[in-house]
Every structure is written in C-alpha cells, then in structure tokens.
Amino acid sequence: MISRLKLFNINLNTFQRNFSKGSNSILFNKNSDIFSNRSSRKQFKNRDESDFKKRKYLSCLSNLNLTPEEIEKNRLYKINSIGQQQTDTQLYREHINQFYLSHQDKFSDSSDPKNLHCHGKKSKLALYFAYIGTGYSGLEYLPSLKFQGLENVLEKAMFIAGHILPTNLGDLNRIKWERSSRTDKGVHSLCTVISAHVLLDDYKFSKDNNAIQFVSEINKHLPENLRLLSAYKIPRSFSARRNCNERTYHYLIPQKYLHVKDFDRMDEILSKFVGWNSFHNFTSHRKTYKDVRVPNNNSSTTNQNSVELEKENEIEDEEQVDEDEEVENEEVEVEETNSNNDNLKKRREIKVDRNLEKLSFRTNVKNIRNISSFSVNRKPMIIDGEEWIRFEVTGESFITYQIRKMMGYFLAVYKGYQSLEGLEIALKSPFSVRAPVAPPHTLHLYDTSFVDTKDGTQAYQIVGDINHLEQLKSTFCRDKLYPHLNEVDKQTNDNFDSFFNKYLPEHYYGLDDLKQIWPLYKEFLVEQDSRRSFRKLYFKNKK
Incomplete structure (x- = not known):
C-alpha cells in the first residue's frame, strides 16, 4: 500500500513537471469550461416564479396609480423575465468562457516572472475609479449580453492585466468585490471605491509610488471614459460598502x-x-x-x-x-x-x-x-x-x-x-x-x-x-x-x-x-x- 507521504510526493512531482513544461495545464486547459471545475455553490442566483410570491410588501392598484392594462403588462413581464434571465445567464457564461480562451495564451508561460497568474499573491486593495456612465446600464456587474455594466468592463481589463485568476472570472463575489456606491444608468462618478482581493507582485507594488505603474497597466485595457485613478493596500477587514458612511x-x-x-x-x-x-x-x-x-x-x-x-x-x-x-x-x-x-x-x-x-x-x-x-x-x-x-x-x-x-x-x-x-x-x-x-x-x-x-x-x-x-x-x-x-x-x-x-x-x-x-x-x-x-x-x- 502506498503511504500518504509517497502519494503526496508523486502528485507534487506531477505538478512541477506540468509547470516546467510551460503548459500550466492546471490553470489553462483549452478543452475545459472555466465554470465546470469550480465549487458547487451557485455562480449566479436563479429565481423562479415563487420568489415573486414571497414578497412581503404588495403593491395594490390604488398605490401605484397604474391602469389595469399596465398592471397586467408588468405581471407578464415579470413572469417572462424569469426564463429570459436564465437564458441570458447561460449565454453570458459562454461569452466569458470564450473571452478566457481568447486570452489564455498570454498567461500560459509559467516561467515568466511577470505572469501574475502563476507568481502573484492575492492582496486586498482599494481601487479608485472615475467614469462617464453614458452608454452603460449602471455600475453594477450584470451577467447579461444585452445590458453592460461598468464592472463588466473592469473585470475584463483586470483579467487581461493579470490581476484576476481564470477560476474567479465571471463571478466577482469570489474575490470579495464590493463597491462604495452603485450608480444608476447614465450616472457618472469621480470617486467610486472598490475593494477586492487581486493578484499582485507585492515587492513591485511597494516600490510603485502612488501606484502609478499599476494604474497605467490597467488603464491600457480600459476605454477613455473609464479610468482607474489610484490604488491603495487596505486591511482585510475593510469593506468599501460597509465602511462608507457618506x-x-x-x-x-x-x-x-x-x-x-x-x-x-x-x-x-x-x-x-x-x-x-x-x-x-x-x-x-x-x-x-x-x-x-x-x-x-x-x-x-x-x-x-x-x-x-x-x-x-x-x-x-x-x-x-x-x-x-x-x-x-x-x-x-x-x-x-x-x-x-x-x-x-x-x-x-x-x-x-x-x-x-x-x-x-x-x-x-x-x-x-x-x-x-x-x-x-x-x-x-x-x-x-x-x-x-x-x-x-x-x-x-x-x-x-x-x-x-x-x-x-x-x-x-x-x-x-x-x-x-x-x-x-x-x-x-x-x-x-x-x-x-x-x-x-x-x-x-x-x-x-x-x-x-x-x-x-x-x-x-x-x-x-x-x-x-x-x-x-x-x-x-x-x-x-x-x-x-x-x-x-x-x-x-x-x-x-x-x-x-x-x-x-x-x-x-x-x-x-x-x-x-x-x-x-x-x-x-x-x-x-x-x-x-x-x-x-x-x-x-x-x-
């Protein structure tokens, strides 16, 4: 019977051989779906019609001042949106997977010390963003191809820059992503703060005065109407949402x-x-x-x-x-x-x-x-x-x-x-x-x-x-x-x-x-x- 220590050494040697070849097959498998090997918890919350029946506060006709035709239209819209949302979510997951496959070659070389996907360590940062909200469906991340939130653009830019792992792509909750404020459609911002665990080269970031180089690397992949202004290391207990009081x-x-x-x-x-x-x-x-x-x-x-x-x-x-x-x-x-x-x-x-x-x-x-x-x-x-x-x-x-x-x-x-x-x-x-x-x-x-x-x-x-x-x-x-x-x-x-x-x-x-x-x-x-x-x-x- 093989002892646990020998079995561990065999697995460790296999892991090292894969990385020495530069294939990085564990993180980058061209034939796999990035969502398939994740934990069993739900990536996107699916709702059914019963969720609408559980609402505590009901809106009556006299409250909303709506015509009967408008009330019926809203009811049908909610019912139809349930199935449509599930379809949109599936299409968006396929889109994210294709996006990952089209960029995975940039991070496949594990011998490159600049490859943060292999050599970076997660650190919690406060990211200061400024943006023009025209043309977007608000700031919040939306798992849909019909509506694009600004956070969808941020996620892709940070992944290309090497600060988000493929195993976290498509679900910002996995890196404890929190925002100080969520703006509506067409609204702009000069100081939105986002806290998240991102991949970093700690030594390089510590020598980067005001995170100028870090900011520049991410802004190269962002549109002109969306800019990262600065970034700061913060304690793990900090929450951009909970700690924001005004x-x-x-x-x-x-x-x-x-x-x-x-x-x-x-x-x-x-x-x-x-x-x-x-x-x-x-x-x-x-x-x-x-x-x-x-x-x-x-x-x-x-x-x-x-x-x-x-x-x-x-x-x-x-x-x-x-x-x-x-x-x-x-x-x-x-x-x-x-x-x-x-x-x-x-x-x-x-x-x-x-x-x-x-x-x-x-x-x-x-x-x-x-x-x-x-x-x-x-x-x-x-x-x-x-x-x-x-x-x-x-x-x-x-x-x-x-x-x-x-x-x-x-x-x-x-x-x-x-x-x-x-x-x-x-x-x-x-x-x-x-x-x-x-x-x-x-x-x-x-x-x-x-x-x-x-x-x-x-x-x-x-x-x-x-x-x-x-x-x-x-x-x-x-x-x-x-x-x-x-x-x-x-x-x-x-x-x-x-x-x-x-x-x-x-x-x-x-x-x-x-x-x-x-x-x-x-x-x-x-x-x-x-x-x-x-x-x-x-x-x-x-x-």
Whole structure:
C-alpha cells in the first residue's frame, strides 16, 4: 500500500513537471469550461416564479396609480423575465468562457516572472475609479449580453492585466468585490471605491509610488471614459460598502432653464428633504403597502382579522434594521420615464382610495434614508461659455432614482407646478405621489468618506496622498466629465430642453385631491405619534 507521504510526493512531482513544461495545464486547459471545475455553490442566483410570491410588501392598484392594462403588462413581464434571465445567464457564461480562451495564451508561460497568474499573491486593495456612465446600464456587474455594466468592463481589463485568476472570472463575489456606491444608468462618478482581493507582485507594488505603474497597466485595457485613478493596500477587514458612511452627489443644470436665480428660494425648498424620511415616493419600487383588500364579499371577517394582525405586527415592522445600505435590484431595472400624453388621461381617470392607502401603509425600512445636507452652490460654473448651476446633496446612502426624483420634484416646486404642501405630502405622508424623474446625464458621484465600523466615529484614512488623488479627480472632471455633460445635453432627446418644456408641465403628480388628502395626512401624523408613544411605553414596561 502506498503511504500518504509517497502519494503526496508523486502528485507534487506531477505538478512541477506540468509547470516546467510551460503548459500550466492546471490553470489553462483549452478543452475545459472555466465554470465546470469550480465549487458547487451557485455562480449566479436563479429565481423562479415563487420568489415573486414571497414578497412581503404588495403593491395594490390604488398605490401605484397604474391602469389595469399596465398592471397586467408588468405581471407578464415579470413572469417572462424569469426564463429570459436564465437564458441570458447561460449565454453570458459562454461569452466569458470564450473571452478566457481568447486570452489564455498570454498567461500560459509559467516561467515568466511577470505572469501574475502563476507568481502573484492575492492582496486586498482599494481601487479608485472615475467614469462617464453614458452608454452603460449602471455600475453594477450584470451577467447579461444585452445590458453592460461598468464592472463588466473592469473585470475584463483586470483579467487581461493579470490581476484576476481564470477560476474567479465571471463571478466577482469570489474575490470579495464590493463597491462604495452603485450608480444608476447614465450616472457618472469621480470617486467610486472598490475593494477586492487581486493578484499582485507585492515587492513591485511597494516600490510603485502612488501606484502609478499599476494604474497605467490597467488603464491600457480600459476605454477613455473609464479610468482607474489610484490604488491603495487596505486591511482585510475593510469593506468599501460597509465602511462608507457618506456619499456626496452633484447635479448640474444650465442656468438658462432656471431663469431667475433665487438662491434663497432654492435653499428653502431643498431644506425640506434634509433629515430622516421615507422616500417611497422617490424610488422605482415603493414596496410599502400591504394588501388589505377583501378577497370576496363574504370574507369581511377575514379581512378584519388580517388588519388586526398587521396592527399587532406593526411594532416589529417598524423596529426592523436595514442591514443593506443599498437596495439591490432583483432584476435589471427598466428605465423609468415621466408621464406622456398617451397615458396621462388614463391616470387622471383612476380614482385613488386614499383611505385604503392610509390603512395599508407600512414603513419599509429600505426606503428610509437620511439626507445630511442638500443645497445649491451660489457660485455658477462656466462650461463651454455657458453658465451652469450646481446642486450638492450628501447622505449616508441613496436608493434607486432617489436623487433624480428629488431634483425633479424640487424643480416642479421651484417652477410653480407644485407647492410646498405637495412636497410635504410626498415626503411625510402614507399617500402615493408621482415624482418627476430629472435627466440622469449631469448627476455624478463627487465624494465619499469612510469610518471605522468598530466605533462608527473615527475617520478611515485609506488614501496615501490626498492631494495627488484630488488632482486626478480635477483633471478627469475638467478634461472628460464637464465637456461631456454639455455635449450629451445637446445630442440626446431626454435632455433639459424636453424636461423643462414638455415633461415637467405635463407630468401627472397624483395630487389633484390635495385638499381632501390634507386632513387625512394630519390624522396620520396624530396616529403616528400615538403609535410611537405606545411603543416607547411598551418597551419601557418590558424592561
């Protein structure tokens, strides 16, 4: 019987012979699928129709203000998207495998000391990226050939540069890939931070001042609108998502569309967004109404019991803690647009049951966000000879379309299409309101800050030379971003001219019954205060 030691030596000799031949057959097998030899855990999460039935928060007709035709269309879309997603995932895996096979010859020589796939060691880095989001389906990695995220491009560039192994290609979770912020479709960034375990030559990286050579090697494989600015070594415990406590976005608007520059009036409106609020009217998925409708005429008792049960569970619902700073989309988002003339009449004909909305409203913690500041910069910017106004918003985190809808509603109030009372209803009340969506092409992530999650107060300094990084951001902003903003506004149909002259005046806000809503809103505030007092007393007595 062969001893374990001899068996180990035989396997070790075989391993060394394969590498001495330069074939590197273990990592690079031309006849194999890179996904076939991985661990048994799922590479991509497949969903079935039952997942849609398990959602806690159901959207009823009065909540969404949708026509029956639109509700049926959305239902069929979700059912069809299940099978389509599985097909897209399989096609994308085949695409990744072909991409790997077309580049494997570059890393097949194991005797080359520059071959990081054979000689590199994994280290955790913080990667600072700047990009122009036009033409991409957002930042997030998408396993689909129809929709391309910026992270798909980053993955391929880092693989070609030798910093990602073939065994990790196609699944960024395998290298603990995390982002500080996830931008929507068409949104840009100057300081997105990504933390990941990548292959490095430690000695070479330690001698690389400000990681200039490392950055240059990766940027050679990236498009001009996507740039790696810098990279820094970080502790293994650091998380770009969890340690990021503040994100600052800028939104630019040509001054000619605002006409009168009343900065005091602007700040007065913007201040209404500051603080903790439920932004269920400022996102694409509210998920904040429970279905309390009576199934049939003989089930009034059942409906009453369900309402009472929901009241009993209300304390638990409000005490839930949102562990996710960002709401992860369950599927590729369909671009949300403003109302048009075709469906405007249909929406106005729908009678919304405000009492039902008030009864079925439950606070969804994923919609609650804290805005620490929202203001207008009173010093105009000059881009290509045109004056632009910059709006700055800072918060812990944001949900899908939140900033664009906040800007849309702000502009509606500033231009006189809506009132401050309507804005208060949208922010503080349980009623559904349709906020207009501002164009995405001038929204960009400007800054991020990090804290040590152990105490939540100490600033986390991961940047070596802050001045060097700020200079790179300014250069990208001056040479790439600002010229692009002015150019894309003139070329696209969904620009400021269409928004201010067509969408904003014609948009249906769902507040034709504002006078009837206001007394119900005051009742809701009284009931809310009563519930909070009861909850405090309940937990005080429980202790």
